[in-house]
Amino acid sequence: MKYKKIGDILILDKGYCDEDFERLSRKHNVKTIMRIDHIQGTKREPVYKILYGSETETINKENGCLFKLDLSKVMWSKGNNNERLRIAKLVRDGERVIDMFAGIGYFTIPIGVHANASEVIAIEINPNSYHFLCENIELNKLNNITPVLGDCMVETPKYKADRIIMGYVKTTHHYLKVAIDSLNEGGILHYHETVPEKLMKTRPIDRIVCEAGGREVELLKLNKIKKYAPGVEHVVVDARIY
Numbered sequence: 001m002k003y004k005k006i007g008d009i010l011i012l013d014k015g016y017c018d019e020d021f022e023r024l025s026r027k028h029n030v031k032t033i034m035r036i037d038h039i040q041g042t043k044r045e046p047v048y049k050i051l052y053g054s055e056t057e058t059i060n061k062e063n064g065c066l067f068k069l070d071l072s073k074v075m076w077s078k079g080n081n082n083e084r085l086r087i088a089k090l091v092r093d094g095e096r097v098i099d100m101f102a103g104i105g106y107f108t109i110p111i112g113v114h115a116n117a118s119e120v121i122a123i124e125i126n127p128n129s130y131h132f133l134c135e136n137i138e139l140n141k142l143n144n145i146t147p148v149l150g151d152c153m154v155e156t157p158k159y160k161a162d163r164i165i166m167g168y169v170k171t172t173h174h175y176l177k178v179a180i181d182s183l184n185e186g187g188i189l190h191y192h193e194t195v196p197e198k199l200m201k202t203r204p205i206d207r208i209v210c211e212a213g214g215r216e217v218e219l220l221k222l223n224k225i226k227k228y229a230p231g232v233e234h235v236v237v238d239a240r241i242y
């Protein structure tokens, strides 16, 4: 049986058999056991079943950061943990960063904790995620984060940044032009995409170059994050735009 522990909640894979959930809860020292069938819609909301217990809010510790979240309302992707820290380590002193799809602060909080950015503008459309984003800014005692509740298509053009994170995998390319237009000369874009394996080395980069118009694009890195579905990879492209 496959499972993952998020804070003090155990998430079982769909393939579990009839289990003694009370015994399982004691073994793993958790208050609740859930099954998350899938994550739906633009706001990335979980479709779930509670198998044991009732409380779905928890605090997950990762890479020295605290993330408060309600697993019945917002998603948590354990497979993205290395990427969350990798980005925080890339941020240089004094940078202004835009996190266009901030969620509960998946990238914003590690940047606040591990880097010395002048400001992180964290935009999130889902009010439930925005609520936890604000709580997590307080929980981690951060004072350089500006949370924004709204659509990043509308909000991003109000700002300019040295680095923009596009940590979303549904139709992310629709937001590329808006992101690039807000990027300072020589700024860095982290563009996420789910892509068929055979297009991995071409499609995400081609899309950035296309939306950059006349601006020069320097490819810095193509990073595989995880397998998204059979034959489909979740990748991130780091690109400097002049």
Ligand SMILES: C[S@@+](CC[C@H](N)C(=O)[O-])C[C@H]1O[C@@H](n2cnc3c(N)ncnc32)[C@H](O)[C@@H]1O
Residues within 6 Å of the ligand: 042, 043, 044, 075, 076, 077, 080, 084, 100, 101, 102, 103, 104, 106, 107, 123, 124, 125, 126, 129, 150, 151, 152, 153, 167, 168, 169
């Ligand atoms: C859940 S995160 C992706 C996971 C994250 N990359 C990680 O490391 O786990 C994507 C977030 O983008 C938000 N979102 C989707 N469309 C948006 C938009 N147009 N403007 C702002 N936020 C948006 C969703 O509500 C969701 O919270």
